[in-house]
Amino acid sequence: MTQHALPETRATLVLASTSPRRQQLIGLLGLPVEIMPSHADEDTPEGWSPARIVEELAQRKASAVLERASRTPGAIVVGSDTIVVLDGDVLGKPKDRKEAVSMLTRLAGRAHEVFTGLCSIEAESGRTVVSHSVTRVFMRALTGDQIARYVDSGEPMDKAGAYGIQEIGAMLVERIEGDFFTVVGLPVSMLASQLGEFGLQLP
Numbered sequence: 764m765t766q767h768a769l770p771e772t773r774a775t776l777v778l779a780s781t782s783p784r785r786q787q788l789i790g791l792l793g794l795p796v797e798i799m800p801s802h803a804d805e806d807t808p809e810g811w812s813p814a815r816i817v818e819e820l821a822q823r824k825a826s827a828v829l830e831r832a833s834r835t836p837g838a839i840v841v842g843s844d845t846i847v848v849l850d851g852d853v854l855g856k857p858k859d860r861k862e863a864v865s866m867l868t869r870l871a872g873r874a875h876e877v878f879t880g881l882c883s884i885e886a887e888s889g890r891t892v893v894s895h896s897v898t899r900v901f902m903r904a905l906t907g908d909q910i911a912r913y914v915d916s917g918e919p920m921d922k923a924g925a926y927g928i929q930e931i932g933a934m935l936v937e938r939i940e941g942d943f944f945t946v947v948g949l950p951v952s953m954l955a956s957q958l959g960e961f962g963l964q965l966p
């Protein structure tokens with residue numbers, strides 16, 4: 764099979780994340796990538812809209828590693844944050860098995876929204892681009908047994924809304940409206956368009 768690649772650029776993407784999914788997805792852009800785990804405070808004031816929450820947290824995560832990243836020539840720092848929204852409630856990662864079961868019981872048999880915020884910062888200039896993407900996810904109706912068995916797999920625990928569309932959770936999802944990668948946690952085409960603002964041509 765032929766290997767396809769885009770022309771080389773001098774930029775290095777610095778991913779401010781501990782998420783293995785984001786690490787894998789950012790690789791799709793074909794640029795050099797450095798990983799810098801970012802531990803930003805994730806508290807936000809009551810009453811903020813989902814869009815504002817994910818954009819703010821994406822920016823905090825990127826800003827938290829900016830100083831370190833600026834040692835890398837041509838660094839563009841990328842931060843991202845994902846939440847699930849149902850009936851105006853924000854569902855983050857479940858804190859225990861019981862909360863995972865209760866989230867999935869609420870999500871089953873209906874639609875919800877996944878919001879992902881994305882922030883890119885050009886380290887040298889400090890220029891910042893922030894945006895978000897929303898995908899509607901329609902989940903299958905599930906019995907209590909099915910939910911319990913899925914939670915027992917361990918998969919829900921580190922994921923917003925207590926499921927992972929890209930793994931066993933694929934079987935829980937009937938269909939989506941919007942970008943698949945937004946649900947997994949890194950909207951790849953939105954990232955390409957943000958990087959375009961810094962003059963990177965992708966593709």
Ligand SMILES: Cc1cn([C@H]2C[C@H](O)[C@@H](COP(=O)(O)OP(=O)(O)OP(=O)(O)O)O2)c(=O)[nH]c1=O
Pocket residue numbers: 779780781782784785801824843844845846847856877921922923924926927928929932946947948
């Ligand atoms: C809904 C859904 C979420 N998720 C994940 C994406 C995110 O990693 C996680 C939401 O948590 P986040 O707080 O967005 O990210 P994180 O703590 O995993 O990683 P980071 O270091 O970048 O802050 O849920 C899936 O993997 N699949 C899904 O279908």
